[in-house]
Amino acid sequence: DQGINLCKLLSGSEGTLAFTTEIVLQLTQVPPKRSAMVVTHYKTLEDCLMDVAPLMANSLHTCEMMDKVILDCTKNNRTQLANRFFVEGDPEALLMLEVKSDTEEDLARQLEKLLQTVKASGLSYASPILKDGDVNKAIELRKAGLGLLGNIVGDRKAVACIEDTAVALEDLKDFIGEFSEIMKGYGQDAVYYAHAGAGELHLRPILNLKKSADVGLFRDITTDVARLTKKYNGSFSGEHGDGIVRAEFIPLMIGEKNYELLKRIKSYFDPHNIFNPGKIVDAFPMDESLRYEVDREEPEISTMMDFSDSEGILKAAEKCNGSGDCRKTHQVSGAMCPSYHATKNEKDTTRGRANTLREFLTSSEKPNKFNNKELKEVFDLCLSCKACSSECPSNVDVATLKAEFLYQYQEENGYPLRGKLFAYNTKLNRLGSKMAGITNAVYDSKILGGLIKRSAGVATERNLPKVFKVDFDKELQKANNQSIKAKSKLVLYIDEFTNYLDVELGRDAIEVLTRLGYEVELFYGESGRTYISKGFLRQAKKLAAKNLEQLSVLTDKGLPILGLEPSAILSFRDEYKRFGLDKGKMDAVAANSFLIEEFLAKEIQLGHITADQFTTEAKTVKIHTHCHQKSISNQKVTFDVLNLPQNYSVSIISSGCCGMAGSFGYEKEHYEVSMQVGELKLFPAVRKAASDVIIA
Ligand code: SF4
Ligand code: SF4
Structure with a gap:
């Protein structure tokens, strides 16, 4: 009845022995809440590696290493660019050293001890201390590092094969020395990214697996590194597992005798070789059935957008x-x-x-x-x-x-009818807004609105968006009469959504900007978003070209362009660049186009806008930002702006997409998925919020 606990055998078997239907987990303690991180910066890789062993004498929760190549990759990723805030200068390598504790006092003591070790070795040239949320940002950057290495333009890619070696900590420096020699011999620039504290090294050679010569190198490099790892009694699959790429090296790593044991175990558990065949034992060759047909002729594909x-x-x-x-x-x-x-x-x-x-x-x-x-x-x-x-x-x-x-x-x-209706939506809204009352009454009418929805393939559960007619020039005139211009001039972009649908946003933006003392000029134009999202690229390109000509006149005068609808203004920084337009003008417009929050957050930072210009009334605000803002800009700018009034308590709803995504949520066959998406995070958060909370 004592039985044998086969957990370790099964968990390392990569699905080759059994099919798991139920798992009972043994939990470990949740790590202490408080954490701090010291990031040591090095001028050479050797300095960094020499520092690992002494630093590990501290009780570190994490000791991670990133080298310059990986750090440079993070410069080209919008999300990770913001997470590089702590990097000082241009280090060849850095170590992220995290300590954790349940009490502030103990955390401070650990930190102090760690800093003493850093100082004693004298190898790092900078060692900023990160706390709270900043620690998570650094960890995010580290996690993204390896993936970003794969983000190399062209056919040469960082290839997974030797990226999981681990050796004893005291061997790490010599191992890396020999590792580098092997890589040099193959003309490969070594890239170092490691769980240094665990002796685990993540490294990928850069190869073009479309070409037979590099497929040969793929095998040769893997074989040499496997032998080197064996020499140091290390592991060739320290944390990622063997898969196909490393399975054929298992006999080398563990010896023929042990390998025979594995084969016997497999034959007892799975005599018909059903479970995940070709892994662990009787492995498939690492260089067969690769993604690309080797030495193929590359297909020529012409596109409308510039890739x-x-x-x-x-x-x-x-x-x-x-x-x-x-x-x-x-x-x-x-x-x-x-x-x-x-x-x-x-x-x-x-x-x-x-x-x-x-x-x-x-x-x-x-x-x-x-x-x-x-x-x-x-x-x-x-x-x-x-x-x-x-x-x-x-x-x-x-x-x-x-x-x-x-x-x-x-x-x-x-082009299908519904696609045309959504793509040319602005033209319809312009027309409808001329008789907004009648249009909205028709939209609201069960019979007529329902007929429109059914014949256009729109979900009957949705309300058609109301249209409005607002003279924004007049609104601006009115606002100008009530305020004194003391600050710089800027351009407010009245996009197609602000112009006919979310008109209140346009009015409010005019009021806020003028009352803050900015001299506002309005720019009207259809961004082309509705055409882009429906694949009407010729029409989108035409609009982009027209807008670019007019906008570049404004940016030439040094005026920033502020937008309200993220999918419209951010297209100037994103899709417009793919229409093969004048690069100089495009770059200038892209660099000077901002979400209104981006602009205001910067002005707050510069001290040009202050809390005393706003209400002292207490409010709780929860922010849900547009998907394109999350992706192309960031949410923090909205937080910073709304957090300015003294008694505003602001938080960001940890939400993804709301499910509407332009026309997606209106489309009959997408309604259900759209609602499911909204229900994942946003809807429950909104429902949970008290009735006096503002959802922004
Ligand atoms: S598309 Fe998905 S699987 Fe492919 S690289 Fe991106 S995250 Fe990874
Ligand atoms: S739905 Fe998925 S694939 Fe499509 S844009 Fe969003 S993240 Fe990318």
């Missing part, structure tokens, strides 16, 4: 390295990927979409490789929220891939 930043749309899709970050559930931080959060179907992940597109662009024999209904199916539930463009470590931007796909597909198969 040259990825060397073409195929390589933009190939950027997905399969890491599966887009399969994280909604309980984990981040907004990627709402459709998967709702359906839990691989087809609805960023990865599913990127890989299906890659497959068809590579293998389809149709003259227009986009013209495949399977692609339509995988893109169907993408909400174009853009979370992937910043949260995916490879910055796979499915929203843009979808826009191009829709364009190409519809060019072949025609």
Whole structure:
């Protein structure tokens, strides 16, 4: 009855021995709440490695290493750029040393002791101390590092094969020395990224696995590093497991005798070789069945949008390295990927979409490789929220891939009526706003509104958005008469949504800006967002070109352009760059286009706007920001602005997408998924909020 506990055997078996239907977890203590981090900066890698052992004499919760190559990768990722705030100068390597405790006193004592060790070794040139939320940001940066290494433009990629070696701490320096020699011998620049405190080194060679020569190197480098790891009695799969790529080296690592034992165990558990065959024992060769046909002729694919930043749309899709970050559930931080959060179907992940597109662009024999209904199916539930463009470590931007796909597909198969109605929505709103009362009455009418919805394929559960007619020039005139201009001039962009739908926002923005003393000029224009999201790219490009000409005149005068609707103003910084327009003008406009919050937060920081200009009334505000703001800008600017009034208590709702995503939530067949997405985080948070809480 004592039985044998097979947990360790099964948990290391990578699914080759059994199919698990139930797991009882033994929990460990939750780590102490208080944490602080010292980030030591080094001028050389050797200095960094020499520091590991003495620093580990402290009771460190974390000791992580990042080198310059990885740190540089984080410069090109919008999310991670903000997390680099603590990096001083241009270090060759840094160590993140975290201490934790339940009490402030003990934390301070540990920190003091750690700093003494840092000082005694004298090897680091800077050692900033991070606390609270800043520690998490540094950890985020470290976690993103390895994935970002995969974000290299072109066919040469950081390849997983030797990225999981671990040796005893005291051997780490010599091991890395020999490791570097091997890499040098293969003409590879070594990249160091390590759980240094555990002797675990994450390193990937940069190879082009489309070419046979590099496939050869893939095997040679892996073999040499396996032998080196064996020499140091280390582990070749310290934390990630063996998979296919390392399984064939198991006999080398553990010896033939032990390997035979593994084979016997497998034969007892799984005599018919059903469970995860080809892993651990009788392994598949590491260099067969690779993603690309080796030495293939690269398909030529022309696109409407410019994908040259990825060397073409195929390589933009190939950027997905399969890491599966887009399969994280909604309980984990981040907004990627709402459709998967709702359906839990691989087809609805960023990865599913990127890989299906890659497959068809590579293998389809149709003259227009986009013209495949399977692609339509995988893109169907993408909400174009853009979370992937910043949260995916490879910055796979499915929203843009979808826009191009829709364009190409519809060019072949025609543009559907509902797509046209949404794309040309602004024209309809302009017309409807001329008789706003009648239009809104029709929209509200059960019979007429219902008829419109049913014939347009709009979910009957939704209300059609009301239209308004507002003369913003008059509004500005009125506001100007009531305020004194003491500050600089700026441009407020009245986009298509502000102009006819969310008119209150436009009025309020005019009032706030003029009362704060800014001289406001209005710029009217349709951003093209409705066309982009429906794949009407010719129309979007035309608008972008027109807007760019007019906006560049304003930015040439040094005027900042402030926008209210994130998906409109942020298109100037995002999709407009893909329309092959004048680069000089484009860069200037992109650099001078801001969300109103971005501008105001900066002004607050500079002391140009102060709390005494606002109410002292007490209010509780909870913020839910637009998906494009989360992805292309950040939420903190909104927090900073709303947090300015003295007695405002502000927090950010940890929400992803609301589920509406432009027209998505209106579309009949998408209504259910749209509601599921909203229910994941936002709706419960709003319901939970007291009635006097402002949801912003
Ligand atoms: S698309 Fe998903 S699987 Fe692919 S790299 Fe991005 S997060 Fe990883
Ligand atoms: S744009 Fe949003 S919904 Fe579409 S793949 Fe990316 S994260 Fe998922």
